[in-house]
Amino acid sequence: MANRLFQRFTFVERIVHWVVGVTFVLLLATGLAFAYPALFWLTALLGGGPSARALHPWVGVVFEVGMLFMIAIWIRDMFLSGTDWRWLAAVRAYATRDSANVPPAGKYNAGQKMFFWVQGALAIVFLVSGVLLWFPASFSAGLLQWMRLAHYAATLGGGLFLIIHVYLGTIAYPGTARAMIDGTVTERWARHHHPGWHEEETRP
Amino acid sequence: MADSLTIRRVSASPDAYIPISALRSAGPTYAKLVDIGACIGCKGCEVACKEWNDLGVEPTANFGSYQSHKDLSPKTWLLMRFNEVEVDGNLNWLIKKDACLHCEEPGCLFACPAPGAIVQYTNGIVDFNQENCIGCQYCVTGCPFDIPRFDVHTRKVSKCNMCVDRVEAGLEPACVKTCPTNAISWGSKHDMLALADKKVETLQSRGFQNAAVYNPAGVGGTHMMYVVPHGDRLSDYSLPTDPTASPAPMTALGFLKRVGAYLMGFGVLGVLGHFLRYGPERLDEDGHDEDDHRGPGPASGHGAVPGPGAFSAPDAPAGPGAAPPVA
Numbered sequence: 001m002a003n004r005l006f007q008r009f010t011f012v013e014r015i016v017h018w019v020v021g022v023t024f025v026l027l028l029a030t031g032l033a034f035a036y037p038a039l040f041w042l043t044a045l046l047g048g049g050p051s052a053r054a055l056h057p058w059v060g061v062v063f064e065v066g067m068l069f070m071i072a073i074w075i076r077d078m079f080l081s082g083t084d085w086r087w088l089a090a091v092r093a094y095a096t097r098d099s100a101n102v103p104p105a106g107k108y109n110a111g112q113k114m115f116f117w118v119q120g121a122l123a124i125v126f127l128v129s130g131v132l133l134w135f136p137a138s139f140s141a142g143l144l145q146w147m148r149l150a151h152y153a154a155t156l157g158g159g160l161f162l163i164i165h166v167y168l169g170t171i172a173y174p175g176t177a178r179a180m181i182d183g184t185v186t187e188r189w190a191r192h193h194h195p196g197w198h199e200e201e202t203r204p
Numbered sequence: 205m206a207d208s209l210t211i212r213r214v215s216a217s218p219d220a221y222i223p224i225s226a227l228r229s230a231g232p233t234y235a236k237l238v239d240i241g242a243c244i245g246c247k248g249c250e251v252a253c254k255e256w257n258d259l260g261v262e263p264t265a266n267f268g269s270y271q272s273h274k275d276l277s278p279k280t281w282l283l284m285r286f287n288e289v290e291v292d293g294n295l296n297w298l299i300k301k302d303a304c305l306h307c308e309e310p311g312c313l314f315a316c317p318a319p320g321a322i323v324q325y326t327n328g329i330v331d332f333n334q335e336n337c338i339g340c341q342y343c344v345t346g347c348p349f350d351i352p353r354f355d356v357h358t359r360k361v362s363k364c365n366m367c368v369d370r371v372e373a374g375l376e377p378a379c380v381k382t383c384p385t386n387a388i389s390w391g392s393k394h395d396m397l398a399l400a401d402k403k404v405e406t407l408q409s410r411g412f413q414n415a416a417v418y419n420p421a422g423v424g425g426t427h428m429m430y431v432v433p434h435g436d437r438l439s440d441y442s443l444p445t446d447p448t449a450s451p452a453p454m455t456a457l458g459f460l461k462r463v464g465a466y467l468m469g470f471g472v473l474g475v476l477g478h479f480l481r482y483g484p485e486r487l488d489e490d491g492h493d494e495d496d497h498r499g500p501g502p503a504s505g506h507g508a509v510p511g512p513g514a515f516s517a518p519d520a521p522a523g524p525g526a527a528p529p530v531a
Binding site: 033034035036037040043049050052053054095096097136137141142144145146148149152153155156159160163164167171172173174175188189192 | 216217317318319336337338339340341342344345346347348350354359451453454456457460461464465467468471472474475478479482484485486487
């Protein structure tokens with residue numbers, strides 16, 4: 001069977017994805033450097049301690065702009081349908097590769113949709129707490145202490161999601177990562193992972 | 205004290221929370237005692253501080269007070285605050301010597317993420333090492349007394365260092381040396397506490413019933429202490445009534461960081477474990493998971509594709525979104 005290629009992400013979608021992805025990794029690395037003295041050497045990614053501290057908020061600005069575009073181009077596809085709720089209930093089957101018991105997904109499965117909403121919510125927490133921490137002289141110490149807590153909690157949530165996101169997008173499901181590189185996936189992949197979308201794409 | 209510059213705590217290191225001195229015998233610590241009742245408001249200490257530490261002059265303007273500057277700054281490490289307050293119908297100057305209190309448990313040091321940017325010596329002095337400072341100003345958020353100030357030009361914070369270079373040489377800090385009324389005393393913390401008790405007794409015998417020593421326990425005591433004539437009116441002196449080195453959000457942050465380190469570590473190990481258990485997904489020609497021996501069930505979406513056979517599936521008709529076949 002010829003394994004045709006399907007266009008999954010446009011050039012613009014891939015650019016936006018990688019702007020958010022690269023900035024988030026830089027922010028996570030330098031953020032963890034500020035949170036954990038043992039990881040302080042990660043500040044070298046942005047030129048050492050003082051430089052990393054000066055650049056972290058600006059990289060954050062690029063991240064937030066990227067998130068804004070990402071939300072704008074994807075939000076319409078991300079509302080959860082009835083199938084999605086059944087998918088979430090069957091997430092154990094998904095995790096154990098029991099694909100027979102995983103409700104068929106459309107262009108995005110419920111896990112991807114949840115990732116989108118959670119990252120969107122975290123971006124708001126990062127933005128508010130980050131701006132306050134950027135200009136500490138303008139706010140009370142007590143408020144800034146809570147902002148540090150919020151900023152770290154969001155980092156932890158985002159970091160955990162990133163681990164799962166990268167794992168699923170690369171070694172767990174071969175053939176997935178190319179969707180964010182040249183934008184295509186194979187028909188075999190599409191039919192297995194997103195049968196609803198495959199059906200739409202192949203409908204005469 | 206020959207070991208006056210022996211380091212006790214270092215920011216962003218395990219030694220921040222377990223003082224090195226806990227591991228061996230600690231010598232006596234120094235303390236400055238400020239007798240507010242004996243201050244005549246001459247501001248000689250401010251000048252001495254600027255001179256010794258070479259802090260330079262900042263232009264000032266009259267803002268309706270005898271106070272010299274409005275606030276501390278990277279160039280003003282010591283400010284006599286002239287708080288005008290009515291006490292028993294009379295105007296009182298409740299003067300506060302505003303400078304670093306050198307906490308025994310320094311909130312600034314605990315909050316600092318830059319290794320070695322803040323140190324505490326065994327003699328009790330808390331000092332900033334600007335060469336290690338990254339300019340994040342977390343120390344500002346960690347200080348219960350609002351002391352560290354950020355210099356927007358050098359991107360570093362600074363504050364009173366208790367003239368550590370003089371103390372190291374066996375001298376008293378510049379402000380102590382210059383005070384004409386001996387309102388500032390200098391010595392071991394032990395001796396200063398004894399002196400403070402005596403001064404409080406004297407004040408109380410003269411009718412200042414609420415005279416008290418300001419050496420707040422929430423920060424483990426301080427190495428600059430005050431004798432406060434009106435101990436019931438701390439806020440009128442701009443002195444926090446209950447300062448703490450570990451406020452609730454910072455305690456929560458410390459706990460969450462510890463939990464978070466394990467979660468992220470086990471998160472990475474978890475996905476690697478999942479990979480070892482389930483491996484990379486292999487799809488057969490039909491797009492079925494080759495490793496899924498349970499076979500497609502009724503809930504599977506595979507039936508949506510027209511006519512997929514196990515081995516001889518004809519290609520589905522090309523849709524508008526379908527890319528050209530692979531070469």
